Amino acid sequence: MLDAVSSNSSQFRLQITPPNHRHHNHRCSAATLNFPRRRNLIASSLPPPSSNYISQAILSQKFPEGSPSSANDSANPLPKPLTSSVASKSDGSRLRVAYQGVNGAYSELAAETAYPNCEAVPCDQFDTAFEALERWLVDRAVLPIENSLGGSIHRNYDLLLRHRLHIVGEVKLPIRHCLLANPGVKIEELKRVLSHPQALAQCEHTLAKFGVTREAVDDTAGAAKFVAFNKLKDAGAVASAAAARIYGLNVLAEDIQDDSDNVTRFLMLAREPIIPGSDRPFKTSIVFSHTEGPGALFKALAVFALRHINLTKIESRPLRNSNNGSSKCFDYLFYLDFEASMADPNAQNALRHLGVMSVISFS
Numbered sequence: 329m330l331d332a333v334s335s336n337s338s339q340f341r342l343q344i345t346p347p348n349h350r351h352h353n354h355r356c357s358a359a360t361l362n363f364p365r366r367r368n369l370i371a372s373s374l375p376p377p378s379s380n381y382i383s384q385a386i387l388s389q390k391f392p393e394g395s396p397s398s399a400n401d402s403a404n405p406l407p408k409p410l411t412s413s414v415a416s417k418s419d420g421s422r423l424r425v426a427y428q429g430v431n432g433a434y435s436e437l438a439a440e441t442a443y444p445n446c447e448a449v450p451c452d453q454f455d456t457a458f459e460a461l462e463r464w465l466v467d468r469a470v471l472p473i474e475n476s477l478g479g480s481i482h483r484n485y486d487l488l489l490r491h492r493l494h495i496v497g498e499v500k501l502p503i504r505h506c507l508l509a510n511p512g513v514k515i516e517e518l519k520r521v522l523s524h525p526q527a528l529a530q531c532e533h534t535l536a537k538f539g540v541t542r543e544a545v546d547d548t549a550g551a552a553k554f555v556a557f558n559k560l561k562d563a564g565a566v567a568s569a570a571a572a573r574i575y576g577l578n579v580l581a582e583d584i585q586d587d588s589d590n591v592t593r594f595l596m597l598a599r600e601p602i603i604p605g606s607d608r609p610f611k612t613s614i615v616f617s618h619t620e621g622p623g624a625l626f627k628a629l630a631v632f633a634l635r636h637i638n639l640t641k642i643e644s645r646p647l648r649n650s651n652n653g654s655s656k657c658f659d660y661l662f663y664l665d666f667e668a669s670m671a672d673p674n675a676q677n678a679l680r681h682l683g684v685m686s687v688i689s690f691s
């Protein structure tokens with residue numbers, strides 16, 4: 329159930345009460361996946377692979393209508409045409425962009441950077457933001473996916489697969505953390521510091537020097553709000569300077585991240601995919617799985633290397649419930665980002681090859 333809940337700061341914050349077993353049908357239940365049949369997979373209706381060896385799904389792009397295909401590839405039909413993405417609302421109203429956290433969170437800043445003049449909508453949890461998008465309560469959702477110090481935000485990779493949404497853009501934000509406390513409180517008086525786990529990890533060494541214990545909460549601005557509203561004297565928060573202004577806290581220390589070069593990459597999600605073009609650089613995200621075999625991953629990556637397509641990121645996540653009672657404990661999903669548009673036949677062929685490879689390997 330999706331409810332709009334009024335928060336103390338006079339704005340709405342979305343909360344969802346999940347019905348029991350809500351996500352059960354989203355779990356992976358077999359050792360191999362046939363992505364195109366799984367409705368929770370985000371974008372693509374790629375033709376089902378002919379074997380279980382490699383299956384794949386496109387996270388961020390689909391093939392454009394009428395895209396060219398070479399004679400060699402004509403046996404393998406292209407996925408269905410795209411629908412167009414909505415850049416701004418036709419009635420002139422502001423784009424509503426859901427983010428996890430409260431006013432002053434970095435994700436809010438990411439939303440405003442990606443969509444200037446948008447209405448950023450705070451949500452209790454990521455699931456809430458995603459469901460708000462799925463239920464047309466908002467037009468976009470924003471999701472932090474990786475940080476230059478803390479690495480990938482694994483939970484958010486998993487979330488991408490649990491929802492039928494499309495990646496339509498990304499922003500990279502420099503993150504400058506501050507240590508915040510109530511007016512009059514000195515650093516020496518702080519016993520604990522509250523923040524998002526990623527923020528705490530990014531400031532690990534600095535916080536260790538201050539001799540405080542770290543307490544993880546849902547978001548940085550939420551930590552600041554909690555410290556302020558409870559007028560805590562022994563607790564501070566790691567959050568942005570904007571959060572300090574919003575909740576009336578003092579900035580005790582600036583730039584407390586362990587490395588000044590601290591950047592977080594956020595994804596923008598929509599219900600509809602964008603139409604990939606060739607007018608500007610595009611990036612495509614896919615997810616695929618493969619079964620065992622020497623060099624399986626090497627061969628999968630080679631389809632891109634052979635075509636001089638640059639990979640920008642690879643991440644693996646365990647495939648849940650894939651064990652099936654066998655002695656093998658781990659199967660993986662691979663998330664891959666590459667620098668090419670799906671309007672580019674070279675990229676189309678690479679993905680076909682990824683599928684075709686499975687036929688070759690099994691025959």
Ligand SMILES: O=C(O)C(=O)Cc1ccccc1
Nearest residue numbers: 433434435524527547548592
């Ligand atoms: O908690 C926040 O403010 C977020 O938006 C998540 C986050 C936390 C730390 C760095 C970047 C994003």
